[in-house]
Amino acid sequence: MSVTPAAPVDVGALRDKAHALRRSMMAMTRGKGEGYIAQGLGIADCLAALYFSELRHDPARPDWPDRDRFLLSTGHYSIAMYAVLAEAGYLDPEELPTYGLNGSRLPMSTFDITPGVEIVGGSLGHGLGQGVGMALGLRLDGSPGRVFVELSDGELDEGSTWESAMGGATFGCDNLVALVDCNGIQADGPVTVAIEPVADKFTAFGWDTYEIDGNDMDELVDALASCRAQDGRPKAIVLRTTPGFGVPTLVARPRAHFVRVTDEEWAGLMEELEADRDR
Amino acid sequence: MTGEAAVFGQTRGMGELIEIPDRVTELAPFGRELAALGAERPEIVGLTADMARYSDILPFKEAHPDRFFNVGMAEQNLVLTAAGLAKTGKIAYCTTYSVFVTRRAYDFVAIACAHSKADVKIFAGMPGLTNGYGATHQATEDLNMMLGIADLTVIDPCDATELRQVVRAVADIPGTVYVRLLRGNVPVELGGDYRFVPGQAALLREGRGVGVVSTGYMTARALEAARHAETSGVQAGVLHVPTLKPFDRERVLDFAGRYDRLVVAENHKTTGGLGTLVTEAMFDAGVLRPVIRVGLADEFFECGSQEYLEAKYGVDLPRMVRALVEGT
Numbered sequence: 299m300s301v302t303p304a305a306p307v308d309v310g311a312l313r314d315k316a317h318a319l320r321r322s323m324m325a326m327t328r329g330k331g332e333g334y335i336a337q338g339l340g341i342a343d344c345l346a347a348l349y350f351s352e353l354r355h356d357p358a359r360p361d362w363p364d365r366d367r368f369l370l371s372t373g374h375y376s377i378a379m380y381a382v383l384a385e386a387g388y389l390d391p392e393e394l395p396t397y398g399l400n401g402s403r404l405p406m407s408t409f410d411i412t413p414g415v416e417i418v419g420g421s422l423g424h425g426l427g428q429g430v431g432m433a434l435g436l437r438l439d440g441s442p443g444r445v446f447v448e449l450s451d452g453e454l455d456e457g458s459t460w461e462s463a464m465g466g467a468t469f470g471c472d473n474l475v476a477l478v479d480c481n482g483i484q485a486d487g488p489v490t491v492a493i494e495p496v497a498d499k500f501t502a503f504g505w506d507t508y509e510i511d512g513n514d515m516d517e518l519v520d521a522l523a524s525c526r527a528q529d530g531r532p533k534a535i536v537l538r539t540t541p542g543f544g545v546p547t548l549v550a551r552p553r554a555h556f557v558r559v560t561d562e563e564w565a566g567l568m569e570e571l572e573a574d575r576d577r
Numbered sequence: 578m579t580g581e582a583a584v585f586g587q588t589r590g591m592g593e594l595i596e597i598p599d600r601v602t603e604l605a606p607f608g609r610e611l612a613a614l615g616a617e618r619p620e621i622v623g624l625t626a627d628m629a630r631y632s633d634i635l636p637f638k639e640a641h642p643d644r645f646f647n648v649g650m651a652e653q654n655l656v657l658t659a660a661g662l663a664k665t666g667k668i669a670y671c672t673t674y675s676v677f678v679t680r681r682a683y684d685f686v687a688i689a690c691a692h693s694k695a696d697v698k699i700f701a702g703m704p705g706l707t708n709g710y711g712a713t714h715q716a717t718e719d720l721n722m723m724l725g726i727a728d729l730t731v732i733d734p735c736d737a738t739e740l741r742q743v744v745r746a747v748a749d750i751p752g753t754v755y756v757r758l759l760r761g762n763v764p765v766e767l768g769g770d771y772r773f774v775p776g777q778a779a780l781l782r783e784g785r786g787v788g789v790v791s792t793g794y795m796t797a798r799a800l801e802a803a804r805h806a807e808t809s810g811v812q813a814g815v816l817h818v819p820t821l822k823p824f825d826r827e828r829v830l831d832f833a834g835r836y837d838r839l840v841v842a843e844n845h846k847t848t849g850g851l852g853t854l855v856t857e858a859m860f861d862a863g864v865l866r867p868v869i870r871v872g873l874a875d876e877f878f879e880c881g882s883q884e885y886l887e888a889k890y891g892v893d894l895p896r897m898v899r900a901l902v903e904g905t
Contacts, residue, residue, distance in 0.1 A: 363665075363666065409692075410693055416664070417664070417689070417693070418688050418689070418692050418693060421684055421688045421689075423653070424657060424685065424688060424689050426657075427653065427654045427656075427657025427658055427660075427661065427685075427689075428657050428658075428660050428661035428664065428689055429661060430654070430657070430658050430661060431657060431658040431659060431660055431661020431662040431663070431664070431665070431669075432661040432662070432664055432665050433661070434622075434646065434658065434661070434662055435622075435661065435662045435664070435665025435666065435667050436665055438622070438643070438644065438665075438667070439665065439666075457653070458653035458654060458657065458685070461648070461649075461651035461653055461654035462654050462657060462658075464649065464651070464654075465648050465649075465651065465654050465658060468648075468649070469646065
């Protein structure tokens with residue numbers, strides 16, 4: 299079954315999907331007591347919009363040549379990736395509790411051993427350039443397939459990202475969409491270098507650029523629709539997201555890059571998540 | 578410029594075609610063979626990082642402009658774009674200078690390409706002292722670096738004949754391949770019956786007493802030195818090892834075991850490349866022979882003509898002959 303961009307979008311249903319992803323991620327975090335949950339909760343809305351509305355893909359055929367590709371460049375967002383791959387049917391949800399365990403197909407950082415994972419993530423600055431290459435390859439084949447690359451604001455520190463930004467524009471890759479998750483955090487704390495204004499930079503590099511609230515499903519759906527334009531220019535959506543979105547206690551936690559959750563905290567956090575859904 | 582240095586001329590322009598006296602040469606064997614192969618196999622694409630002219634890939638660009646991509650001076654993105662193309666079913670030949678694709682883009686070769694077994698074929702130009710622009714441009718430790726990456730094939734061809742065959746062979750070697758590229762007027766040294774077989778060393782000359790194990794264009798020098806040594810009554814054997822990874826341990830050990838002493842020759846530092854592979858294999862197997870390593874010291878090198886640099890740093894013909902005849 300393929301989901302096509304032409305299908306009418308049920309924004310409410312997408313919000314439900316995002317909520318389901320958050321629940322999965324919380325369950326995976328509880329199993330280990332720690333994880334990159336804040337980033338996962340922040341990107342959940344974007345992944346729900348992609349996998350259940352925008353991408354042309356078929357979980358029964360992960361190697362379908364004409365599929366749209368989603369590249370997760372920030373490998374440590376793996377918790378979100380596995381949640382959406384399970385929800386979409388690439389993975390058995392029963393496998394999710396193995397997240398981060400020895401011998402698991404669901405390691406803490408993404409590798410292309412996992413069904414539905416296109417590239418090795420985690421060595422940051424590798425995603426966008428491979429997206430450029432895939433966009434060129436699909437274009438050479440006359441394929442309608444498009445390439446969506448997730449990357450983060452912290453990752454923009456890597457110079458290779460900007461080499462790739464020039465490449466995407468130089469080759470006119472209008473079948474390429476960068477999803478830049480600007481959540482304001484990186485390993486050592488708040489984003490360190492003067493990377494802002496991110497949207498202006500992509501615009502200056504020759505990309506059609508949209509800047510939205512990355513936790514607002516209406517804005518996500520609209521921006522993704524805009525990125526279908528075949529105008530000879532690559533697209534970038536700058537997503538302003540909140541780490542831990544949906545669980546206020548996690549949003550307020552100062553060290554959000556890698557979160558530890560105690561058993562005592564658990565029930566309260568899940569109550570917050572459910573309350574957020576009812577909001 | 579005076580004295581000995583003057584004998585060897587000067588640093589040539591980067592893309593200058595150098596006439597090689599007393600040698601049969603072929604012009605741009607890499608690009609011409611790739612252009613021909615590209616006509617047969619539409620899945621082949623070519624990429625460069627502002628080195629189309631200096632890497633000899635121009636004939637491919639001219640023959641297949643729609644399948645050629647110049648990413649500018651951006652080696653990281655060169656490798657990434659090639660990896661992405663490979664992951665849509667293409668065989669991506671990418672080329673720049675050895676120094677830039679190894680020193681600058683190492684992580685990208687290792688993870689985006691080799692780890693995913695991506696069909697990226699890196700043709701790395703002007704290795705070792707074939708570049709006269711000094712340490713910035715001379716890849717003298719690239720074999721050491723690339724041999725350290727798992728799931729990567731590493732090849733150092735001898736001449737135009739072998740390079741042409743390698744261009745074709747790597748298309749059918751699964752995964753990522755690193756090839757040291759000879760450009761411009763490339764000498765033809767190996768006979769018309771020579772056949773490159775991936776992963777196999779080739780016995781080019783049988784001898785007695787002293788045997789040379791060599792790779793890259795130093796194999797041509799080894800053959801020439803062996804001919805010179807004959808006048809001193811020395812019959813040197815020559816085993817050419819074009820594929821350094823996977824390493825043909827079996828043939829190397831068999832060869833080494835048949836000689837009293839060995840010479841290892843490479844256009845690279847004497848550590849981390851062929852010299853290390855050969856001596857490790859011999860030691861591990863208990864094949865203990867004296868070994869002279871003809872190659873480069875662990876230092877940075879200056880600018881100059883190839884002949885000047887080779888004489889100064891001890892990899893020229895007289896050095897090879899001395900190793901064979903005098904054993905020093």
